[in-house]
Amino acid sequence: MIAIILITLIACKKDENSSSNTTPTPEVIDIPANYIKLGETWIGGAAAKATVYGLKAPFTGYNKLYTLLTDSTSGKVLKNGHLSIYPEMTMPMMTHSSPVDNQESEVPNGNFYEGAVVFTMPSTAGVWRLKFNYHNHASDKEGNGSMELNVVQSDPARSLSFIAGDDSSKVVLALVEPEKWKNGLNDFEITLHKKGMTDFPEIKDYTVEIEPEMPSMGHGSPNNVNPVYTKNGHYLGKVNFTMSGLWQVNIRLYKNGKLIKDGISFTITL
Amino acid sequence: MAFHLQLPCKKELPLAKPWNCLWAVSWLLLLPLNLDAQVDSLLNRNQLLKTITISEKSPNQAFNFYRGSKLANTEEILSRVPGMNLIRRGPIGMDPGLRSYQGNQINLTIDGMRMHGACTDRMDPVSIYIEPANLNSIEINQGASGAYSGSTIGGSVNLNLQKPDFSCKHVIQGKYNSSFQSASRGLSQSLILDGVQKKFAWRLSGALRKAGNYTAGGGQEIRYSQYQKWNSALAISYKINEYSLLQVDALVDQGRNIGYPGLSMDVGKANAAILAATHTLDGKQGNQLRTKLYWNNVYHEMDDTKRPETPIHMDMPGWSRTYGIFQEAQAKAGLIHWKARWDYSHTFLKADMTMYPKNEPIMFMKTLADNNQQNAGLFVKAELNAPGFLNPVVWFRYDYNALEVLPGIGADNLAGMGMQVEKPIQNHLKNGGIEFNKKYNKLLLGFKASYAERCPSANERIGFYLYSRADNFDYLGNPTLKPEQALQAEFQVVVEAEQLSWSNQFYFHHTQNALLGFVIPGYSAMTIGAKGVKEWRNLAFANAWGMETVVKWKISHSFSNLNTLRLTSTRNNLGEAMPFTPPLKIMEALSYTRHKWKVQQEFEYASSQHQLSNTFGEKSSPSWFLFHLRFSRYWTLKRGDIGFQFAIENLLDRNYYEHLDFMKIARPGRNFIIGFNLSI
Numbered sequence: 001m002i003a004i005i006l007i008t009l010i011a012c013k014k015d016e017n018s019s020s021n022t023t024p025t026p027e028v029i030d031i032p033a034n035y036i037k038l039g040e041t042w043i044g045g046a047a048a049k050a051t052v053y054g055l056k057a058p059f060t061g062y063n064k065l066y067t068l069l070t071d072s073t074s075g076k077v078l079k080n081g082h083l084s085i086y087p088e089m090t091m092p093m094m095t096h097s098s099p100v101d102n103q104e105s106e107v108p109n110g111n112f113y114e115g116a117v118v119f120t121m122p123s124t125a126g127v128w129r130l131k132f133n134y135h136n137h138a139s140d141k142e143g144n145g146s147m148e149l150n151v152v153q154s155d156p157a158r159s160l161s162f163i164a165g166d167d168s169s170k171v172v173l174a175l176v177e178p179e180k181w182k183n184g185l186n187d188f189e190i191t192l193h194k195k196g197m198t199d200f201p202e203i204k205d206y207t208v209e210i211e212p213e214m215p216s217m218g219h220g221s222p223n224n225v226n227p228v229y230t231k232n233g234h235y236l237g238k239v240n241f242t243m244s245g246l247w248q249v250n251i252r253l254y255k256n257g258k259l260i261k262d263g264i265s266f267t268i269t270l
Numbered sequence: 271m272a273f274h275l276q277l278p279c280k281k282e283l284p285l286a287k288p289w290n291c292l293w294a295v296s297w298l299l300l301l302p303l304n305l306d307a308q309v310d311s312l313l314n315r316n317q318l319l320k321t322i323t324i325s326e327k328s329p330n331q332a333f334n335f336y337r338g339s340k341l342a343n344t345e346e347i348l349s350r351v352p353g354m355n356l357i358r359r360g361p362i363g364m365d366p367g368l369r370s371y372q373g374n375q376i377n378l379t380i381d382g383m384r385m386h387g388a389c390t391d392r393m394d395p396v397s398i399y400i401e402p403a404n405l406n407s408i409e410i411n412q413g414a415s416g417a418y419s420g421s422t423i424g425g426s427v428n429l430n431l432q433k434p435d436f437s438c439k440h441v442i443q444g445k446y447n448s449s450f451q452s453a454s455r456g457l458s459q460s461l462i463l464d465g466v467q468k469k470f471a472w473r474l475s476g477a478l479r480k481a482g483n484y485t486a487g488g489g490q491e492i493r494y495s496q497y498q499k500w501n502s503a504l505a506i507s508y509k510i511n512e513y514s515l516l517q518v519d520a521l522v523d524q525g526r527n528i529g530y531p532g533l534s535m536d537v538g539k540a541n542a543a544i545l546a547a548t549h550t551l552d553g554k555q556g557n558q559l560r561t562k563l564y565w566n567n568v569y570h571e572m573d574d575t576k577r578p579e580t581p582i583h584m585d586m587p588g589w590s591r592t593y594g595i596f597q598e599a600q601a602k603a604g605l606i607h608w609k610a611r612w613d614y615s616h617t618f619l620k621a622d623m624t625m626y627p628k629n630e631p632i633m634f635m636k637t638l639a640d641n642n643q644q645n646a647g648l649f650v651k652a653e654l655n656a657p658g659f660l661n662p663v664v665w666f667r668y669d670y671n672a673l674e675v676l677p678g679i680g681a682d683n684l685a686g687m688g689m690q691v692e693k694p695i696q697n698h699l700k701n702g703g704i705e706f707n708k709k710y711n712k713l714l715l716g717f718k719a720s721y722a723e724r725c726p727s728a729n730e731r732i733g734f735y736l737y738s739r740a741d742n743f744d745y746l747g748n749p750t751l752k753p754e755q756a757l758q759a760e761f762q763v764v765v766e767a768e769q770l771s772w773s774n775q776f777y778f779h780h781t782q783n784a785l786l787g788f789v790i791p792g793y794s795a796m797t798i799g800a801k802g803v804k805e806w807r808n809l810a811f812a813n814a815w816g817m818e819t820v821v822k823w824k825i826s827h828s829f830s831n832l833n834t835l836r837l838t839s840t841r842n843n844l845g846e847a848m849p850f851t852p853p854l855k856i857m858e859a860l861s862y863t864r865h866k867w868k869v870q871q872e873f874e875y876a877s878s879q880h881q882l883s884n885t886f887g888e889k890s891s892p893s894w895f896l897f898h899l900r901f902s903r904y905w906t907l908k909r910g911d912i913g914f915q916f917a918i919e920n921l922l923d924r925n926y927y928e929h930l931d932f933m934k935i936a937r938p939g940r941n942f943i944i945g946f947n948l949s950i
Contacts, residue, residue, distance in 0.1 A: 183636070183679040184686030216582065216627035219794040222803075223687055240686040242735065242796065244679070245625070245633025269631050 029077060029111055034179065035066060038149060039130075045143025046081070046134045047072045053112070055179060058128070058151040060119050061158025062174040062191060066112040069134060081136040082106050083113040091126035099172055099193040099200040101232055106137055118174040118191060118200075120161060122153040156267040161195060164253060164260045170195035171203065173251070173264065176234070181241065181270040188239035188249065190227055202233030207254040212239050212247050244270045343458075343479070344397050344405055344429065352818050352834045353412055353775075354427075355852045357392075358931040359739070360530035361454065361484060361495050361938075363537070365395045367930070368412055369777075370814045370840045370851045371424025374727035375754070379419050379428045381519065382562060382596060383546060384615045384645070388570035388588035389537075390638050390729055390736050393530060397429060399523040399542040399568070401477040403447075403460040404503035406432040413758050413777065414703050414722035417667040418611060418649055419596075421699040423724040423756040423781060431519055434464055434471035434507050441466055449915070449945035453938040454495065456481025469509040477501045483529070486936035487925030494529035494536055494576065515550040527573070532932030533739045535586065538573030542566065557601045565593040581798045588621035588638070609651040617643045619728050620680070635796065637734050639680020639691075645671045645725075647699075660706040669699040671725045675732055683734055689749050695731060697753055699723040716762035724754040730785060730806045735796040738787075740849075740932050741887040743804040744795040745787055752808050756781040773820045784812035784842060786849070786885055812842035832859045839881060849886035853879035853893075853929050866905065872898040879929040891934070894926035907950070915945035 035053035042049055053066040065085065069078040087098045099118040108114075119128060128149045135142040159174035176189035188210060192203040208227045213220045227237030241247055247268045253261040345364045349356050356364035357372055368376050378396055379385070387394035409428040411418070416426030445462040460477035480498040483491050503521040510516055525540035546564040553559070572586040594615030601608045621638035651665035674694040675681045684691045703720025726748075729736055733747035760777040787804035795802055816838040823831045836855045840848040854877035861870040875895040882888040899921055904913040920926075923940035931937070 182682055184682030184684075214633065216630050217625075217633070217796065217798060219796050219798075221686075222790070222793045242683055242686065243623075243633050243635030245627075246630050 029068065029070075031068075038065070039147040041132060041145035041147040042072060043069075043132055043134045043143045043145035046136045046141045047139070048078055048081075048134050048136060048143070050083075050132050050134065050145055050147075052130065052147065058119060058149045059154040059158060060122055060151060061154050062116055062118050062176045065115045065117060065130075067115065067132070068112055069108070077108075077111050078134075078136060078138070079108055079111075080106060080138045081134055083115070084133045085115050085117065086131040086133070087117045087119070088129045088131055089121065089126050090129065094197075096197045097200065099174070099191060099202075099233065101191075101234075116176075118159055118172060118193070119151045120159060120172055120195075121151075123149070123151045124153070158266070160264055162261060162264065164255075171253075171261070172200060173253075175266045181268055183241055183244060183270070185223070185238050185240050188224075188227060188237045190235050190251070191233045192235060192253075193233045204229050204233065205255060206235070206260075207257070208235050208237070209252040209254070210237060210239060211250045211252075212241065213250060214243070214245060215248050216246065241268075241270060344400050344402060347402065347405075348397065348408065348427070351408070351410055352820060352836055354410065355850075355930055357850060358928065358935075358937075359391075359393060359532040360497075360528065360536075361481065362497050362499075362525075362528060363393050363395065363398045363530065363540075365392050366397055366427055367850065367852075368410070368416075368425040368427070369816060370838050370848055372850055374730070375422065375424035375724055377416055377420045377422045377426040377428075379426065380544065380566075381431045381546060381548075381564075382419055382428060382598075383544070383564045383566065384420065384592050384594055384617065385542075385544070385566045386568070386590040386592060386617055386619060388568040388590035388619070388621070389540075389572070390586075390588055390621045390733065391533060391535075391572075391739070393528075393533070393537055393572070394540055394542075394568065394570050396542075396568075397427070398525070398540070399501070399521070399544070400429050400431070401460065401475070401501040401503075401523070403462055403475040403477040404432050404501070404505070404521060406430045412775075413760060413779065414701060414720035414756065415665075415718070417665070417701040417722060418651075419613065420645065420647060421667060421669045421671075421701050421723050421725060421753075423722045423754055423758075423779070431503070431505065431521070432473065432475070433505050433517055433519075434473035435466060436468060436471050436507065436509060437466040438468055439466070440468075443910075443950065445947070445949045447945070447947040449943060451481070451938075451941055451943050453941035454481035454484035456484075471507045473503075473505045475501075475503045484938045484941075487920060487923045487939035489939070490925065490936060492531050492935060494531045497525065497528040499523065499525035499528070499540075513552045515552070517548040517550070519544065519546040519548075521545075531935045534577065534579075534737075535572040535574045536576060537570065538575075539569065539571040541570075542568045553601075555602050557599075559597070559599045561595070561597045563593075563595050565591075567591045582625045582627050584623055584625040586621070586623045586637070588619075590617065590619050592617040605654055605656050607653040607655055609649075609653075611649040612647065614646045615644070617645075619643070634679075635735065636678070636680035636683055637736055638728060639684055639732050639734065640676040640678055641680075641728055641732060642674045642676065643671065643728060644674075645669055660708055663705040663707075665703055667699075667701040669697075669701075669725070671697045671699060673728060673731060680732075680734065684732055684747075684749075687734075687746065689732070689747075691732060691749050695749050697725050699725055699753060703758075712766045714762070714764040714766065716760075716764075718758075718760045720756075720758045722756045722758065724756070726751040726753065726785060726806070733806075735803070737795075737797040737800060738804075741787070741804075742799070742801045743787065743789070743887075744797050744800050744802070746790070746793075746803055746805045748806045751785065751806055752783045754781050754783050754785060754808075769824045771820075771822045775818045777815060777817070779814040780811060781814070782811045783808040784848065785809070786812075786842070786883070788885065810843040812840060812848050814838070814840045814848070828862050828864055830861055830863075833857070844885060846883050846885060847881035847888075849883040849888055850930055851879070851881050851883075853877045853881075853891065867903040868901070870900040872896075872900070874898070876928060889934075891927070891929040894924060896924055896926070897921040910949040912949075913945075913947045915943070915947075917941075917943040917945075919943065 038052045038054045040051040049070050051068045098120045101116040103113045128151050129146050132145045164171045172193045174191045193200040221240045221242045223240045225238035227235035230236050248265045250265045355367040358364045385396040407430040412425045416422045443464040448459045458479045462475040465472045478500045483495045501523040506518045508516045521544040523542045528537040544566045548562045551559040568590040570588045574580040596613035598611040620640040623635045625633040647669040649667040653663045672694040675691040701722045705718040707716045731747045731749050735744040758779045763774045765772040790803050793803035819835040821833040834857045840851045856875040858873040878893040879891045898919045900917040902915040919941040927934050
């Protein structure tokens with residue numbers, strides 16, 4: 001205990017020294033132009049501040065999150081630690097989570113810890129919170145924080161929940177959208193998770209088939225690649241959009257060669 | 271064999287008309303009689319297998335007996351050339367073909383300039399942008415000998431623009447032509463003004479055509495067969511000095527509301543512009559150096575708003591822009607006559623499609639990715655002209671061709687199909703041949719052996735779901751296509767007697783890597799209602815063989831008779847014919863001329879066609895025959911002349927179509943044509 005206090009004191013002292021040595025001007029952190037700030041929170045025990053960015057306002061579906069962790073006093077970017085995000089939906093009768101991707105590496109990509117959350121319902125159903133746990137490996141301090149997010153319903157849908165044919169458990173399927181769909185070949189990535197209350201385990205044993213189609217023309221496109229499992233419930237394939245306009249990508253799910261879900265699709269306009 | 275229709279070159283004021291090229295059509299009939307002399311006079315040789323020129327020799331020949339009117343369009347003139355076919359999608363915009371070759375297999379040039387239609391459906395072969403009012407002559411070369419202006423396996427068709435003549439007198443001439451056709455209630459008019467001086471001359475022409483839906487045999491109205499267009503051209507000639515001549519051409523052609531009954535869409539707008547500057551340096555003994563700089567531009571827009579069956583309205587515009595330069599030289603050195611040309615051209619093409627579904631976002635597709643095509647070529651020909659010898663001719667052409675797909679949506683879509691188009695597609699094309707000619711009294715023999723290569727077109731290499739109405743498939747380009755490579759042998763026998771001439775041309779072509787579309791199983795078509803998707807592929811080979819016969823009989827001073835027969839056969843390694851193989855065709859004409867009037871009876875016959883390409887999905891066509899009658903009269907005025915023509919085409923009102931006609935749409939029925947022309 002004494003040791004911990006001592007270390008903390010030294011650390012504080014060091015911090016004071018370093019901050020007094022360097023000029024008090026805050027570090028300029030380069031934020032990519034396409035990032036939108038979604039919110040921020042203090043992570044008390046870890047003496048850190050988390051600022052969360054996304055590519056668009058939170059929506060039902062797969063949301064990429066870019067979390068910037070800074071030292072709460074010096075404002076310096078923290079680049080050695082482990083960040084874990086836990087989404088939580090508080091409804092009048094119950095509380096549940098949703099599928100989440102957390103960055104495994106303790107070193108952020110540039111300045112940002114990358115992760116993602118599949119919001120399964122809009123905030124009209126309750127209150128969405130992102131709960132953060134950060135363990136600063138440099139200082140060995142760990143703490144928690146939380147922030148509220150306003151999640152809007154995606155139109156067209158970017159995530160689907162359904163009962164798959166193999167058992168009675170529900171499956172959450174989400175579309176991992178690129179920043180921009182383009183003509184020609186695009187990565188087509190989805191996530192598949194089993195629905196739970198606090199835990200949404202990944203599904204890794206499905207076979208996925210996709211078939212793009214232009215509903216108003218009745219034609220498809222060739223040269224598509226069916227998504228295959230990569231990791232964390234992600235399945236990656238390719239979709240070929242031969243023209244711009246409204247496409248519907250039909251998805252069929254198989255398990256052990258047996259069709260377990262048909263008739264689901266994502267609508268994509270480019 | 272090749273034909274050249276040309277105005278006579280005269281010192282005096284050319285009362286001969288700018289529509290002389292039309293008369294030349296009638297001269298096609300007279301061709302065999304004059305063949306020898308023409309070849310001699312225009313090419314200084316009696317070689318039969320090279321560019322043969324038919325000139326309109328007699329300026330007093332006031333009427334075109336093959337058309338009821340002097341305002342026949344360029345395509346109608348072309349359709350009369352033996353060995354020439356037109357693929358018909360509508361009443362105008364017909365696609366010229368030679369023997370069994372079409373499209374990019376032949377070189378269609380204007381004054382030696384490259385020009386590309388902007389429509390991916392070949393609605394606008396560039397011959398549509400030239401009117402007889404500004405057409406001076408048509409040069410046609412069959413097969414590999416068409417390589418003068420570019421590598422080709424099918425031949426070349428060059429439309430020469432009319433240039434103003436010089437005169438010692440300073441005069442301004444005016445010419446007016448008008449004709450009316452009953453089948454389409456179509457009116458054509460053209461006005462030509464010529465300003466001539468000793469060193470400076472100009473020529474301004476304007477033509478206007480407008481027609482409604484035509485009526486086929488039996489009174490059937492062919493919907494969507496209307497059209498209207500106007501064309502205007504300015505040509506200026508300036509004699510810098512005795513040896514040096516500068517010529518400038520500017521041409522604008524605008525088509526509107528052109529119906530294509532053989533296609534599912536019409537043309538809303540077709541605009542073309544041509545600019546060219548030519549410098550000619552004449553030396554001694556016919557030595558000449560000619561340099562030409564040119565630019566042309568086409569914008570083409572399809573229109574489906576008048577078709578009730580259109581499921582989704584769409585815009586389909588296309589753009590084409592070419593600039594280029596060429597230099598051609600001819601010189602004599604001893605017994606050898608040299609001819610050489612180098613050329614460079616740069617073509618930009620693109621086409622797209624925007625669809626407007628109800629209550630949904632608009633859809634956009636690049637049917638032809640933005641692309642640049644550069645071509646640089648060198649042609650050299652040597653003719654040995656030794657009396658008593660076989661008059662050998664050796665020629666060679668090399669082309670470097672590079673097709674570059676520009677970055678953008680089109681390139682992304684091609685990449686999405688797995689096509690490798692990041693780097694330019696380059697081709698080195700080689701063409702060459704040797705000819706021998708021999709004359710024995712009244713018998714002329716000619717033999718030619720050649721090798722030719724043809725670069726696949728942009729459509730064939732990078733087309734993206736281009737819809738083909740003829741087989742109802744969408745076509746995907748194939749950037750890995752190899753050039754078509756042809757070995758060709760041609761043989762000609764001509765018998766020339768006093769009153770009778772009989773010319774026969776036989777050919778056999780073996781083309782390796784010939785292109786044909788094959789269905790890609792499992793691909794769904796973009797076009798609603800299309801049967802599927804085809805991709806261009808190289809066949810192992812396709813053979814083409816056939817003959818053309820022309821018999822000209824001068825029965826008496828007033829009566830003359832002409833007969834042509836054309837036989838075309840094709841067969842590829844699949845044991846099938848190639849698509850668009852024309853059937854046997856026979857044409858006969860009997861004319862009676864007396865002083866300033868002339869009557870002509872014509873007969874046309876085409877056999878049924880059962881040589882079909884099953885891979886393409888062709889259906890057989892029945893045989894048909896037609897009779898036409900023509901009458902004309904002219905009067906000489908103090909200055910100029912006045913003419914009147916009357917014709918009845920398809921006298922028996924037969925309901926018929928040609929095998930090459932898209933969708934087997936019937937051609938016009940009985941058609942009364944009245945024409946009038948005035949020249950002062």
